[in-house]
Amino acid sequence: MTESIPHAVSDDAAASTAPVADGSTGSTGRSGMSRRGLLGWAGAGAAAMGVAGFAGGRASAQEPPPPPPAAPDAYPFHGERQAGIVTPAQDRLHFASFDLTTTSREDVVALLTAWTAAAAELTAGRPVGGDPASYDAPPNDTGEASGLAASRLTLTFGFGPTLFRDAAGKDRFGLAARQPAALRRLPHFPADNLDPRRSDGDLCVQACADDPQVAVHAIRNLSRIAFGTAALRWSQLGFGRTSSTSTSQATPRNLFGFKDGTANLKAEDPDAVSRHVWVGAGDDPRAGWLAGGSYLVARRINMTIETWDRTSLSEQESLVGRDRKEGAPLSGGTEFTEPDFALTGRGGAPLVAMNSHVRLAHPSQNGGVQMLRRGYNFTDGNDELGRLDAGLFFIAYVRDPRTQYVPMQTRMSRQDGLMEYLQHRGSALFAVPPGARPGEHIGRALFA
Incomplete structure (x- = not known):
């Protein structure tokens, strides 16, 4: 699905036993208390x-x-792939984008090394850095998560296009020759109304956990470690996942009240995940360092909640293409029944409308492409007119955004009836390298 609400109402979704680090499987239960x-x-x-x-x-x-x-569950940070991709989606999110303030490649490597060490501690539920060198020195950890469980915290790191070249095309850190061909700033889609203060960035960190304080604590400490090398550009808090990445998870609902992510890729289907999510060794000769990684699409989608709430149920269901109560396609069946786009009703009109979200986002209408979505609901209070500043923070992992995301979103921006109720305000694309082994830092192969 695209993110139009693709990600909010999307026809993609859930998943299964808990992969320990996006590769192996571990406990299927909720993280510890x-x-x-x-x-x-x-x-x-x-x-x-x-x-x-x-x-x-x-x-x-x-x-x-x-x-x-029960002892709290924790996902190890080190592994073949980064956790937080096919890991069963947690309940809370703190996503952060950073701009580098240094011109030194060595400083960037030092930051990634420090972040990797801190991430290994944070995901294990331990404080960062141990005790300070002296009582008069600032503590190494900010302390607000002391006594809390690890809460299935995962930290996933990505690199933006501007890590390789600045806006003028200048090579910043001697990495331009290794920039993946697919890692370019996302185009301005029809109907986009982007805020540059909520878009793009050199580096990103996705923190997911079952306790919001644990996720916020992680980003706070990584931001503190980055001081002098990188500065926070924008961030987004999320509550209530809007997709499932495991068959062990029920389909959640978005702020429009509809089940979201019914047909999402699942961790229990490794063949499909390999086909649509993981970058292959031969995908890009210039970017062998990214093999085994993925691309992260992030979009901040505001919903016009008040207008939607005054829309009739029949109109809402027609725009989505599913019934609200059970999530079944309007062509009949149950939630997981495949939509029948050829089935017509009164007057020969298709039961699943031509401009419905489900039809436009379905793989059969998009050359078979799929995405693994990990979006979250958000609400940031009210705007100056008293309306809810709320919606969907869309996150999707894809093997190639040029073929899986860009064409679909372009089409949905023009044709999806839900666009009347959506406003795309933030946009970013990051390359997510494979995981780090003990003794290595995230992205080591890029800088080698």
């Missing part, structure tokens, strides 16, 4: 013990205590 979950468990346990004591008097003292909460 967050601070809030632990408090809830403790309260429930206390209440249960109180009831037992009231009913059984002294006998309750002989009852075994309730089992302790």
Whole structure:
């Protein structure tokens, strides 16, 4: 799907057993309890013990205590591929884009080395850097996540086109000859209304976790480490995933109230993921360093919530191409029934409208291309007119944005009926290198 709402209402979606690092599989359960979950468990346990004591008097003292909460799940940072791509999508997001402020290639390598070391600690639920050298020195970790579980935190790093060449085409760090052919600034699509302050960047970090404080803590500490070498350009908080990357996850809903990501690529289908997500060794002779990695498309899509809320249910369903209650295509069946685009109704009109999101985003209408989406709902308060500043922060991973994303989004920008209710305000493309092995830093092959 594209991101028009492709990503919000999209016809792509869910996934399965929990891959430990976007490659291997591990626990399929939710990550360990967050601070809030632990408090809830403790309260429930206390209440249960109180009831037992009231009913059984002294006998309750002989009852075994309730089992302790399960140990939190954590995804290791090191691995063949970066975590946070096919990893089962977590509940919270903090996405950050950075601009480099240095002109030294050595400084960039030093930053990536420091970020890699910090990411290994953060994803394990440990503070960054250990104890400070002295009591009078600033602490190495900002501390607001102390005592919290790892919450399935993943940190995924990417490189923007301007890491290789500046806006004038000048080689910044001696990397221009290794810039992937597909890594170019995304075009200005029809109906785009982009804010440059929310677009592009030299580097990006995607932090996903089941506790928002853990995700924010990670970006805060990586920003602190980058001081003097890179500065935060823009960032986005997200809540409530809008797609599933594993068959173990139910299909979520976007802020329009519809199930989103029904047909998304799943981690349990490695052949499809390999075909549509991972860059191949022979894809680009200039960018062998990216083999095993992917491309990350990020788009900030505002929804005109108030207008949508005054639209009839029949019109909403027609624009989406699915019923709101179950998520089934309007051609009939259940949520996971393939839409029948040839089926017509009264007057010979197709049951799934020609301008519906589902039709325009479906692989059968786009040469079979698919994307792995990891988008999130967002709300940033109200705008100056009192309307919700809310929508979808669309994230998709693709093997080649030139063939998988750009043509689809161009078509949807022109034809998707949902565009009346959407405003694309931010846009960025990043190359996501493969994972780092112990002793290596992210992107080592690029700088070698």
